Amino acid sequence: MSRLFNRKNIRIEEKKLEIEGGVNLAKILLEMKNITKTFPGVKALDNVNLQVEEGEIHALVGENGAGKSTLMNVLSGVYSYGTYEGDIIYDSEVCNFNAIKDSEQKGIVIIHQELALIPYMTIAENMFLGNERGSKCKINWTETGVLARKYLDIVGLKDSTQTLIKDIGVGKQQLVEIAKALSKNARLLILDEPTSSLNESDSKALLDLLLKLKKEQNLTSIIISHKLNEVSYVADKITVIRDGSTIETLTKGVDDFSEARIINGMVGRELSDRFPKREPKIGDIMMEVKDWNVYHPLYSDRKVVNNVSMNVRKGEVVGISGLMGAGRTELAMSIFGRSYGENITGTLKINGKEVKLRNVQEAIKHKLAYVTEDRKGNGLILTNPIKINTTLANLDAVSKNSVIDKDKEYEVAVDYKQKLKTKCPSVEQNVGNLSGGNQQKVLLAKWMFADPDILILDEPTRGIDVGAKYEIYCIINQLVDAGKSVIMISSELPEVLGMCDRVYVMNEGRMVGELDGKEATQEKIMTYILQSSGNKEVK
Incomplete structure (x- = not known):
């Protein structure tokens, strides 16, 4: 038993030496160097570095507000060149993306947590929206249908291309988004919380699809997820981000991939x-x-x-x-x-x-209070400050003769910010600028204030x-x-x-x-x- 254990340790050390010594010949598809991004009052990213090899599934993990989505928005061109510091090197070329279309032309496609599909359009129409087949004057619907069927078959979705998006479940909608990405000749697919709205069986099917695309299409993926068991299952490497900085990158087969180990990197302590x-x-x-x-x-x-x-x-x-x-x-x-x-x-x-x-x-x-599952769509007004959202369900408590007492409103919001440990520079900040976890705390504060x-x-x-x-x-x-x-x-x-x-x-x-x-x-x-x-x- 001890000899087998020693051999295993030797193999692990050899693998580490290969990686550290540059023997690993896998191509670096993406390198993000010293990325720094600042919002008013907040440094969201502080000299972040990320390296992704071609054909691997790379997970980004960290607490809400750590900067994961911000980093991917920089990569995909949501935050344009000039609004951040640092370099994006993709396929050995320094890239300055000014819009999502720029990154998509290079084969970088992002699928956001809130799916960008139009319910009353068909699957085929959604797949090629903004990327229409045909001429400027006329869409070639035959080509659209044939290509849609081709990519739907790759992701394993059997529904008709003419089915309306509203008539399929969230799991299938995720597959449509991936098929849509493949139709744009994606080489690097970014998925932000792809399984957050899925049940366990649909989540497993989606992760297995990513593994299949990696094997058969050599597709490189970056996945952001808080479901650590899924991260351990699907990822080849895990990069941990904490408070806007990269902490470490773990490699499967070399480093400890357990949930306890990942949590320790994310929060800086054990969560027993x-x-x-x-x-x-x-x-x-x-x-x-x-x-x-x-x-x-x-x-x-x-x-x-x-x-x-x-x-x-x-x-x-x-x-x-x-x-x-x-x-x-x-x-x-x-x-x-x-x-x-x-x-x-x-x-x-x-x-x-x-x-x-x-x-x-x-x-x-x-x-009676109901805290909705859709905090962005139905729970909060994203363009309004934290203080306004906090008191929305109980305005009588902060008003007199239908006139809101702004000082009292502010005091209530600060009180709940402290009680719930909401991370924000001020309760004057718009809720839309908060991370998902802090938005959830504001939503809870709103209903807790209703008593x-x-x-x-x-x-x-x-x-x-x-x-x-x-x-x-x-x-x-x-x-x-x-x-x-x-x-x-x-x-x-x-x-x-x-x-x-x-x-x-x-x-x-x-x-x-x-x-x-x-x-x-x-x-x-x-x-x-x-x-x-x-x-x-x-x-």
Whole structure:
């Protein structure tokens, strides 16, 4: 055993020497040297260096606000040459990109976290939007369809090229984005949080596609992700960025690729327990839903929530687990002042009394809050400062005779900035300039200031790093310790298991299982989901 161990160590040391001594003959496709980018009051990047070999999958990891997306925006031309310092050397040539089109002409294509697809256009139309086939006067639709089919086949999407984007799921939309990138002759594909909106099976399929494209097309990829298990699975190298600076680059087969090791590099310390401990103090039922039914707002014959019953108690965190499309968000929004759905029926009780919440304002008055999964689209006004966003859900508390007290508004925003440890130069800063994790904290502050008794959190940690996740978990624990009730919708099973006192399992619009937090496992949750498919309820 010891001899085998020694041989393994020798092989690792030899590999290190090869890399350090320049024996590794792999071509350097991209080198970013001493990249520095400053925004008003913030140095987002400070002499960052990155080297990517041709044909590798290179992961960028770091806490929210570390500078990962900023670095990729510099590379892709979103931030034009002259707005940053340093050099981009691509394919042995110094490049000065002034727009995205400039980088795309070199084969560098970026897919942002918020997909740039138009819902009411077809797959083929979206794939070649801005890159149309044909002449200036006339689009060649035959060529468009043939080429779209070619690239869709490469990524394994069988849907018709004439299918509207709105009629396919998020997982398939990601495949359309990759096919679109390949149609631009991409040599370097940048993916910013590509699996943040996907369930586990869709995420695995997407990562396997990247590995396939690497092997068959020699496609080089840079992936930004906070899902460290996925990073370890797919990446050849991992570069860690912290506070706008490069910390280290880890190589698979040479360095420790464990989640604990990556976290240590990201946050500068070990994060031994990913979920903070809490002693549950669970009281009476705070909110109860019985026989709840909701129909789709456009397709009136499609029932999206089917006869659901559930409850949450004072001081309790209740999880709702399920696959994408199970109806979890639709359920939450329909409860929250009927902000989703048509023909809603059923009984809703708060503190034992039946209530009729006809709109969002009535829901807020009854001490019910809903923290949306779409913080940028529905949760925050990105062009407004932090202070305005913080008080939006409870303007009465900072106004008199319908006139907002600006000083009080400012004080409230500063108070929540300190409570939630939001990283920002000032509460006067626009929310759109914050990282995803800090935007999420502002969204939480907005609803915490409304002082709800029941808080529905829809994917509260989507797209944010492990450090920011831990801080949000601590906030959740503080809320229930104070006697609030929390309903957490999450696609991350470890998060559900680590935080929740009880777990409901939802599938195809129905509640198909309920588990005590102590007995819940990933296997049990998936068993409920799989056995209930086809409308068979699990007992």
